[in-house]
Amino acid sequence: MNTTDYIFDPDNPWICQEFILYRKDFDKKINEFILNENVFDIGLIKDYCILLDNAFSFQVPFNNLDDTIEYMHDLSAKRYFIDSFKSFWKENELVGFYWLNGNIVDKLVVKPNYQRLGYGTYLLTHAFKSIFSNNDYEYASLLCMLQNKNGLAFYRKYGLVDGIVE
Known part of the structure; x- marks a missing residue:
């Protein structure tokens, strides 16, 4: 699929x-x-969720904060989430976070005022280093919603290829 020609499908x-x-x-x-x-x-779950909602503000339909908190609270009961979640702070300000599910970057979020300054590259590289520290994985992957034009451009600029695993 040529994602540059994507037209939003409300269905x-x-x-x-x-x-x-x-x-x-x-x-x-x-x-x-x-x-x-x-x-x-867990004490910072609201901070994480506000950042997650802000980062996905392009998304239609948009989640409300209570739904996002419930979603992340449910995730916090899963071992893979707790083991792989990493948040990154500049002094006392949350810059971004990611979590993994095996060799998949499940979510990667950077605060909007830190985007296009290299922080996304920093977090993504950190995530891939974590994945490839496990010798069982020959590749890493992630999904990006087609609604997320900035995310699509970022991942391509980083050097990721549109995926079908060989």
Whole structure:
């Protein structure tokens, strides 16, 4: 599918593009940002959810904050989520976070005022380094909603390829 020609379909708003990165093609270095990395903290769930909602504000239909909190609260009971969730802070400000599900970057979110400054690349590279630290994985993948034009452009600029696993 040529995602540059995508026209929003209200009957199916959740159409996604899969992106793939093979271990053999991963050569990124992490930028020199000074960010504090933290694990999931249930006490900060509202902060995470506000950022998640802001990052997905393009999305139709849009979730409300209560739904997002319920969604993330449900996730917090899953071992893979707790083990892989990483948040990144600049002083006391949440810059972004990601979580993994095996070799899949399940979510990657960067606060809007930190976008286009290299922080997304930092988080994505960090996520891929975490995935490829497990020798069982020959590739990593992620999904991006076709509604998310900025996300699609970012992942392509990063060097990810439209995915069908070889």
